[in-house]
Amino acid sequence: MSIAKLERETTGWDGGQDGIRHLRVVHDREEVDLPAAERAVRDLLLALGRDPSSPHLADTPRRVAKSFTEMLTPREFDLTTFPNDEHYDELVLARSIPVQSLCEHHMLPFTGVAHVGYLPGERILGLSKLARVVELFARDLQVQERLTIQVASWLQEHLAPKGVGVVIEAEHMCMSLRGVQATGSRTITSSVHGLLREDARSRQEFFTLTRGS
Numbered sequence: 076m077s078i079a080k081l082e083r084e085t086t087g088w089d090g091g092q093d094g095i096r097h098l099r100v101v102h103d104r105e106e107v108d109l110p111a112a113e114r115a116v117r118d119l120l121l122a123l124g125r126d127p128s129s130p131h132l133a134d135t136p137r138r139v140a141k142s143f144t145e146m147l148t149p150r151e152f153d154l155t156t157f158p159n160d161e162h163y164d165e166l167v168l169a170r171s172i173p174v175q176s177l178c179e180h181h182m183l184p185f186t187g188v189a190h191v192g193y194l195p196g197e198r199i200l201g202l203s204k205l206a207r208v209v210e211l212f213a214r215d216l217q218v219q220e221r222l223t224i225q226v227a228s229w230l231q232e233h234l235a236p237k238g239v240g241v242v243i244e245a246e247h248m249c250m251s252l253r254g255v256q257a258t259g260s261r262t263i264t265s266s267v268h269g270l271l272r273e274d275a276r277s278r279q280e281f282f283t284l285t286r287g288s
């Protein structure tokens with residue numbers, strides 16, 4: 076299973092006076108073999124009784140291989156954190172971060188939103204980065220439960236907040252389009268650490284706010 080790793084860490088522009096920390100976040104997934112993927116899509120079309128040499132499908136293997144590559148390759152980013160100089164100690168919550176992932180059982184998309192909250196410790200985070208952390212793990216063959224746990228654990232490890240919580244609500248195409256055809260049914264998963272797990276008031280606040288609308 077792939078995880079993110081920290082490649083370098085610098086503190087501030089001038090050697091650390093401002094306390095801003097930039098962590099370069101890269102992924103360690105296998106590179107996609109595009110020509111092999113295109114061949115495999117062509118073979119799949121044949122196996123499905125379709126003719127990949129027909130004009131309508133001629134470019135399909137290339138497009139499909141490219142789409143899967145994009146959906147399985149997270150973008151690198153800098154995780155920028157700042158010292159929590161004001162000692163802010165209330166919940167910070169980013170609601171409705173878009174989630175797009177691929178279920179590992181059917182290779183069909185599941186899409187929805189993530190609500191990610193944390194109780195700051197020594198450091199706070201550029202809020203847009205929470206969406207990048209979600210993407211880091213979503214662009215993979217996934218199950219929603221593992222995705223939820225990975226985002227929460229990664230933030231706990233790299234931000235060291237007093238608590239962190241992740242709720243994901245998603246609709247799975249493998250449930251909507253096939254099988255039980257439960258269109259509109261959303262699966263909800265959650266993972267909480269630290270005070271959001273242990274302190275009843277914080278926990279309740281987090282789950283109330285994630286249910287906000």
Ligand SMILES: [Zn+2]
Nearest residue numbers: 178180181249
């Ligand atoms: Zn599935």
